[in-house]
Amino acid sequence: MDSLELIKGISRPSPSKIVLVVIDGLGGLPSPETGQTELETAKTPNLDQLASQGICGLIDPVGPGITPGSAPGHLALFGYDPFKFDIGRGVLEAVGIDFDLNPGDIAARGNFCTIDEAGLVTDRRAGRISNEKCAELCQLLDGMVIDGVKLFVRPVREHRFVTVFRGKGLLSEVSDFDPQQTGAAPKVVSALKPQANTMAAIANKFLARAKIALAEHHPANMVLLRGFSQQPHLPTMAEVYKLKPAAIAVYPMYRGLAKLVGMEVLETGTTIAEELATLKQSYADYDFFFLHIKGTDSAGEDGDFEGKVRIIEEVDKALPNLTSLNPEVVVITGDHSTPALLKGHSWHPLPVIIYSQWCRPDRVNEFSEQACISGGLGRFAATQIMPLAMANALKLNKFGA
């Protein structure tokens, strides 16, 4: 049986509250000098205390050895099988700029690029034009209506933008327009199944118009599109868990992912302290909070070991503002590892604490990769976090007689 179906069948509403703190890219690798990871290096008395009162373990966001992107990493934490619910690249890009997708919208990732007189791509990134230039060029292309389909063209960063096609009966099963190499001509977008002919035709008409509109804007004199995709149908957290969930996140992509599973996105500031202030203000109005901390991942991506340590310490200092609200269940973990040594996401499992009155604490009294190996939760799939949190909140009925 599908796990979401199972949980949907046994979940029940109750006043108890769950707070899920996702410290993005939390897991690390030991510094060659000290033999300690970022988390092990950080001074974290509050996290350590929570670890000693809670039950700990290690999670695999997608599977052993698999390095997750942000979307599968978060879907798994929300209890959704990341293999079953695949968020297309286009959709994720749209979500990442806070674009409000409607059901049925088709989103594609776009690049401004340079083509030569023969129409061959000479620079797939148009010399990485500035954010300002990107925004200006997007305005040229935004708002077209082609055969009754409305187009949105919105800047992302540098040469990157998003195109959203809004109309009736559009299917995303079309090929990319992006040749993925220089010296080649952009491909014609073609339908991968007959019902997607309309979408392919509209994409090709858009590309023809874009070519004309951009002709004088060298180096950004053409666009490439790829990753046409449609918002997957995700059952909401209200449907599955009977929760009233809210998201507190500084970065748009995480707000977007939260929206995809039906969370309400709360207005917040840009610091960890402001995020926790938002939690406190809204605490009475929801029974589930997803609180996202971005800085750890950014520092990891930058290879900034010390920076990541500092942000973990900042989270630790802020923790009493969370625990003083006395949520019935607190979960602290990450969506994937981002070791500063690798300067990117990695496959390493993540430490997790689940704290509740009913958690049956283990003997782990320190929040670290090493200590969590011997935690009472063992090593398990991130998709199991939500069933465990729900159980600890006494929000699940018995399965079977």
Place this chain on the structure above:
Amino acid sequence: MDSLELIKGISRPSPSKIVLVVIDGLGGLPSPETGQTELETAKTPNLDQLASQGICGLIDPVGPGITPGSAPGHLALFGYDPFKFDIGRGVLEAVGIDFDLNPGDIAARGNFCTIDEAGLVTDRRAGRISNEKCAELCQLLDGMVIDGVKLFVRPVREHRFVTVFRGKGLLSEVSDFDPQQTGAAPKVVSALKPQANTMAAIANKFLARAKIALAEHHPANMVLLRGFSQQPHLPTMAEVYKLKPAAIAVYPMYRGLAKLVGMEVLETGTTIAEELATLKQSYADYDFFFLHIKGTDSAGEDGDFEGKVRIIEEVDKALPNLTSLNPEVVVITGDHSTPALLKGHSWHPLPVIIYSQWCRPDRVNEFSEQACISGGLGRFAATQIMPLAMANALKLNKFGA
């Protein structure tokens, strides 16, 4: 590949013997005073010795966070996926009173209830009539034959009874007759698919006759039926494991569950000592024994921490009567946790010992939730117990060349 299919393909008969001891509701939660669970509080020198000679771990009966009922908890221990083999409520109730179901029988849970002159239900439990009254009223209804289908009506407890419909070609896909609320009229039983029309018609005729038969028996002047179900087809343990299995259990539900997977149910007494005497007497005749201890679960359900501790100690004292038989494999575990603090089943994983000459012992030398966290078996699904027991009994061939 389905696990049962896999095991069926590689299992082989041999003289070695497996004893599976299920201490019902074994897992617990720590007492706030001592920080120790029921099992950790109990003095268990014999279990501790077995733990040090065996290999230990923690099992999830159904899945992390899922609180299992007795049926899925036991099916998992017998190696059957509890999601795939769903035991219907009616069947479980029949099994729970030792009613001998035939293949094709349809069982439904029944309540005596009170209806008013308009036919509306005023008390779904008929004021919880006595066991004696229930038995007396069941006799009034028992033994009818309707359109060639024989009916059995047997008392369970207070207002509860079981109805079994025995005939050819009956299907259980019919709606409940129970409105599940007072002030409403019982529903007409209707077929949920066309082939179930016969079953629905017979159920409605039974209900009409019951109304007449009970008219003068206020407050128990009507019946409600729900949970129509049919014994699922379970491959027997003889088919899957090539075992000759026997069950020793005091309570009828566990004998019934054992029968569903083809175990022979042995006559026994009501105490742990008597159960072990039965094991000894029958030891030569079978190669697999399921020995069920009920008292731990009952004490847990009652919130009786000390009572549960005492029963665990009683099991420990009796253990030498088992180990002195020198079974090749001994498995000690439970079907789910029943912490006295929660007064009910819970989701917490269960400690397990697998002892055999070939088990490759770990360093656990104490049978407890805490100690088993670091056991060599790790944390795993209860359905894997049987493959492990079979392997340790050297009853499985190599998989693949």
